[in-house]
Amino acid sequence: REERTDDNFSNYVMKNAKYQDTRDMDEAVDFEADTAHQWGGKKGRNTAEATRNRAIRETQALHTAMDNCWQCMESKRFQKHLMIAMGEKTYLAIPALAQMADCHCLIVPMQHGACVKDMDEEVFREVNLFKHSLIRMFKDIDREVVFTETVMNLKRRRHYFIECVPLPREAAMEAPLYFRKAIQEMGSEWGTHKKLIDTKGKGLRRSVPEGFPYFHVEFGVGQSFAHVIEDEREFPFLFSREILGGLLDIDATVWKRAKPMGEAIEKERVQ
Numbered sequence: 597r598e599e600r601t602d603d604n605f606s607n608y609v610m611k612n613a614k615y616q617d618t619r620d621m622d623e624a625v626d627f628e629a630d631t632a633h634q635w636g637g638k639k640g641r642n643t644a645e646a647t648r649n650r651a652i653r654e655t656q657a658l659h660t661a662m663d664n665c666w667q668c669m670e671s672k673r674f675q676k677h678l679m680i681a682m683g684e685k686t687y688l689a690i691p692a693l694a695q696m697a698d699c700h701c702l703i704v705p706m707q708h709g710a711c712v713k714d715m716d717e718e719v720f721r722e723v724n725l726f727k728h729s730l731i732r733m734f735k736d737i738d739r740e741v742v743f744t745e746t747v748m749n750l751k752r753r754r755h756y757f758i759e760c761v762p763l764p765r766e767a768a769m770e771a772p773l774y775f776r777k778a779i780q781e782m783g784s785e786w787g788t789h790k791k792l793i794d795t796k797g798k799g800l801r802r803s804v805p806e807g808f809p810y811f812h813v814e815f816g817v818g819q820s821f822a823h824v825i826e827d828e829r830e831f832p833f834l835f836s837r838e839i840l841g842g843l844l845d846i847d848a849t850v851w852k853r854a855k856p857m858g859e860a861i862e863k864e865r866v867q
Contacts, residue, residue: 665708665754665755666692666755667704667708667755667757668706668708668755669687669706675692677866678690678691678692678866679866680701680866683722683725683726684718684722685705685706685707685718685719685722686703686704686705686706686719686722686723686726687703687704687706688701688702688703688704688726689701689702689704690702690866691759694850694851696761696837696840696841696844696846696851697761697762697763697840697844698762699734699739699762700759700760700761700762701730701760702757702758702759702760703723703726703727703743703757703758703760704755704757704758705719705723705756705757706719707719708753708755709755709756710747710750710753710754710755710756711745711747711750711756711810712745712747712756712800712801712804712812713801713804713806714756715756720801723758727741727743727758727760727814730760730762731816731817734762738764738765739762739763739764739765739768740762740763740765740768740815740816741760741761741762741763741816742760742761742762742763742768742771742813742814742815742816742840743758743759743760743813743814743815744758744759744761744811744812744813744814744836745757745758745759745800745810745811745812745813746811746833746835746836747809747810747811747812748809748825748828748831748833749809749828750807750809759836761840763840763843763844767843767844768815768816770843771815771840771843772815772818772819774839774842774843775813775821775839776792776821778835778838778839779791779792779811779821779823780792782823782830782831788826789805789808789824789826790824791823792821792822792823793821793822793823793824794819794820794821795812795814795820795821795822796819796820796821800812800820800822803822804822804824805824808824808825808826809824809825809828809831810822810823810824810825811823811825811831811835811836813836834851834852837851837852838851838852
């Protein structure tokens with residue numbers, strides 16, 4: 597649809613993002629091992645070897661994840677026909693499975709990372725450019741956007757992305773209450789972290805502790821809050837779709853047992 601992207605958006609992103617290399621992984625391995633070796637003696641050698649082996653395992657796990665990743669552009673599984681627009685460090689695509697609403701899309705960093713804390717500043721900036729562009733675009737057709745992130749199973753290194761679901765104004769007004777209530781009902785009353793973390797002031801990256809899975813929801817330019825997932829067994833990966841399904845009165849079979857739409861339909865939706 598012509599309404600889906602601003603005509604000059606890609607050019608705007610290109611002009612406002614600068615490329616920045618990340619440190620080569622082999623160099624990082626050598627740096628950590630050499631640092632550990634400086635501790636001296638047998639203990640130092642053992643520590644250096646353990647550090648190197650751990651870094652090698654982590655690198656191998658990352659390469660495996662990237663080779664089988666649906667979102668990495670170099671992966672054999674990447675579906676290019678799902679892409680709507682591309683910046684320098686991020687791209688916009690439709691989901692491979694069921695859409696929760698017309699124009700439901702994903703903001704995906706090209707850099708493979710498991711969560712927002714893995715993203716460098718340039719990627720984070722470009723993600724926000726996409727968000728603001730979508731907010732403006734959907735406002736013109738009387739829609740409000742809900743942005744959600746579900747970060748779980750960090751050891752599996754799933755590719756981080758943000759779901760963007762445009763809602764009618766009336767549903768958008770009710771959405772914060774739906775999500776707030778559902779989050780407050782999750783998990784134990786005796787958890788270590790607050791069930792609901794307001795991220796509007798500090799932002800997500802400074803609100804969620806390092807190394808924890810989390811769920812985050814942002815309502816356009818309004819409220820936003822996060823939930824630290826302390827027990828992944830009690831938190832459904834499709835949590836956001838479950839809440840939106842209830843809000844929009846969508847049958848669970850649409851989002852819970854979704855099947856690929858087929859390339860022809862997917863290409864049509866991109867257009």
